[in-house]
Amino acid sequence: MIEKVDKIWMDGELVNWDDAKVHVISHTLHYGLGVFEGIRCYKRENGQSVVFRLKEHVDRLLKSAHIAGIEVRWSASQVFKACLDTVRVNKLDECYMRPLVFLGAGDMGLFSVDNPVHLVIVVWRWGTYLGDEGLEKGIRAKVSSYTRPGINISMTKAKIVGHYVNSILAKREVINAGYQEAVILDSQGYVAEATGENVFMIKRGKLLTPPLGCSILNGITRDTIFELCSEMEIPCEERLISRDELYIADEVFLTGSAAEITPIREIDDRKIGDGNRGPITKQLQESFFQIVRGSDDNHMHWLAVV
Ligand SMILES: Cc1ncc(COP(=O)(O)O)c(C=O)c1O
Numbered sequence: 001m002i003e004k005v006d007k008i009w010m011d012g013e014l015v016n017w018d019d020a021k022v023h024v025i026s027h028t029l030h031y032g033l034g035v036f037e038g039i040r041c042y043k044r045e046n047g048q049s050v051v052f053r054l055k056e057h058v059d060r061l062l063k064s065a066h067i068a069g070i071e072v073r074w075s076a077s078q079v080f081k082a083c084l085d086t087v088r089v090n091k092l093d094e095c096y097m098r099p100l101v102f103l104g105a106g107d108m109g110l111f112s113v114d115n116p117v118h119l120v121i122v123v124w125r126w127g128t129y130l131g132d133e134g135l136e137k138g139i140r141a142k143v144s145s146y147t148r149p150g151i152n153i154s155m156t157k158a159k160i161v162g163h164y165v166n167s168i169l170a171k172r173e174v175i176n177a178g179y180q181e182a183v184i185l186d187s188q189g190y191v192a193e194a195t196g197e198n199v200f201m202i203k204r205g206k207l208l209t210p211p212l213g214c215s216i217l218n219g220i221t222r223d224t225i226f227e228l229c230s231e232m233e234i235p236c237e238e239r240l241i242s243r244d245e246l247y248i249a250d251e252v253f254l255t256g257s258a259a260e261i262t263p264i265r266e267i268d269d270r271k272i273g274d275g276n277r278g279p280i281t282k283q284l285q286e287s288f289f290q291i292v293r294g295s296d297d298n299h300m301h302w303l304a305v306v
Pocket residue numbers: 038159193194195196197198216217218219220221222255256257258
C-alpha cells in the first residue's frame with residue numbers, strides 16, 4: 001500500500017487524506033472515462049526539489065481531456081500551481097504525482113454529459129518503478145499476447161483511465177510468467193510500447209523508436225531522449241519496428257515518468273546484446289539523472305522548483 005501523506009488537492013482545496021472521498025456512482029468508476037498524468041519530483045544535489053517537465057505533463061493532461069471530450073474548468077497555470085502546492089504542503093522532497101480528472105456522481109449511462117468534472121492531485125513517495133537492479137542491470141521482458149488497441153479504437157494520444165485495462169492484463173500476464181514488463185505489439189504486429197513506457201532500440205549506434213502514428217502515447221521521457229540524443233549527436237529515427245528486430249538489437253530500453261530509463265536485457269528469453277545494460281543506454285541514463293538529481297544546470301527549463 002502506498003504511504004499515506006497529509007493532504008490531497010481536490011477541486012481547489014487541500015483536504016485531509018482520509019477525507020478525499022468519492023461516491024460509488026461516480027461515472028468514471030463505472031465506465032473509465034477520465035484522464036490522468038504520472039509525474040516525478042526529484043531532489044537535486046543542491047537540496048532543491050524539482051518537478052520534471054511539469055508544464056508538458058499539465059499540457060498533456062488538458063489535451064487528454066480535450067480528446068476525451070471532458071471540459072476541465074482549471075487552466076494550465078492553475079493546475080501547474082496546484083501540483084506544486086500539493087508537493088509543498090506534504091513536505092516531500094521526492095515523490096510521484098498523480099493528477100486525475102474524473103466524472104463524478106450525477107447521471108448514469110453512457111450519454112451522461114452533465115456529470116461534474118473533478119480534479120484531484122495525489123502525491124506519494126515512490127521508488128524506482130522497475131527496481132534499482134532493473135535500472136542498473138536491465139529487466140526481462142516478454143511480448144504480451146494482448147495487442148495494443150489501434151488508433152481508431154483507443155485514442156492513444158490521450159492518457160485515458162480505461163485504456164489501462166489493456167496494460168494491466170498485459171502486465172499481469174507477463175509477471176505471472178516470470179518476467180518484469182510486457183512489450184505490446186500493435187494490431188499489425190509492429191512494436192507499439194510497453195504497459196506504461198515507450199520502447200527504444202539501438203542498432204549500430206542509432207536509436208530507433210515507433211513513430212507517433214502508431215498506437216503509442218507521446219511520452220514526455222521519449223521526447224527528452226530525442227533532445228538528449230540531439231545534444232550528444234546520437235542519430236535517432238522514428239520508424240516501424242518488428243518484434244524480431246528487438247531480438248537482434250544491440251540495446252533496448254524503456255522510457256517513462258515512472259520507469260525513467262530502464263534497460264531491457266532479455267526479451268522472450270533472448271539476450272539483448274551481451275545481456276547487460278548497453279553503453280548508449282547508460283550514457284542516456286547518466287545524462288538524465290544528472291539533470292533531475294545531479295548538477296547539470298543546462299536544462300533548468302525542464303525543472304519546476306518546488
Ligand atoms: C501507455 C504509456 N506509454 C508511454 C508512457 C511514457 O510516457 P511519459 O514518458 O510521458 O511518462 C506512459 C506513461 O505515462 C504510458 O502510460
